[in-house]
Amino acid sequence: MGCSDSKSTKQVVIDEPSNNNIVTSKGNETIIFKNKLRALIVDDNCVNRKILKMMLKSIGVESQEVENGQEAVDLFVAGAVFDVVLIDKEMPIMDGPEIPKGLEARGERKNLE
Numbered sequence: 001m002g003c004s005d006s007k008s009t010k011q012v013v014i015d016e017p018s019n020n021n022i023v024t025s026k027g028n029e030t031i032i033f034k035n036k037l038r039a040l041i042v043d044d045n046c047v048n049r050k051i052l053k054m055m056l057k058s059i060g061v062e063s064q065e066v067e068n069g070q071e072a073v074d075l076f077v078a079g080a081v082f083d084v085v086l087i088d089k090e091m092p093i094m095d096g097p098e099i100p101k102g103l104e105a106r107g108e109r110k111n112l113e
Contacts, residue, residue: 038081039063042072042096043088052086069094073102 056063087096
């Protein structure tokens with residue numbers, strides 16, 4: 001019995017209503033974002049932030065960067081909205097696990113959903 005060389009294509013659709021479709025392909029996988037996704041990168045290491053930003057950009061995701069958890073909390077309190085947040089665990093000023101506590105302390109429970 002031999003191995004088949006048939007190429008299958010996998011397609012994933014992230015369904016959000018919008019005309020701003022983003023199509024990203026890598027190998028035999030295609031991801032279609034129906035809306036521009038926004039990510040927040042929270043990391044005190046500038047190299048990590050740059051790598052994450054480049055990775056996200058390569059799949060069509062907009063990103064914003066901050067250096068610590070307190071800056072992330074300040075953004076949320078100011079009304080910033082993100083689809084995903086990538087958080088370093090250990091940082092100066094406010095660690096990653098302290099961010100939800102910081103939001104709750106400032107009455108921003110809605111930003112934790």
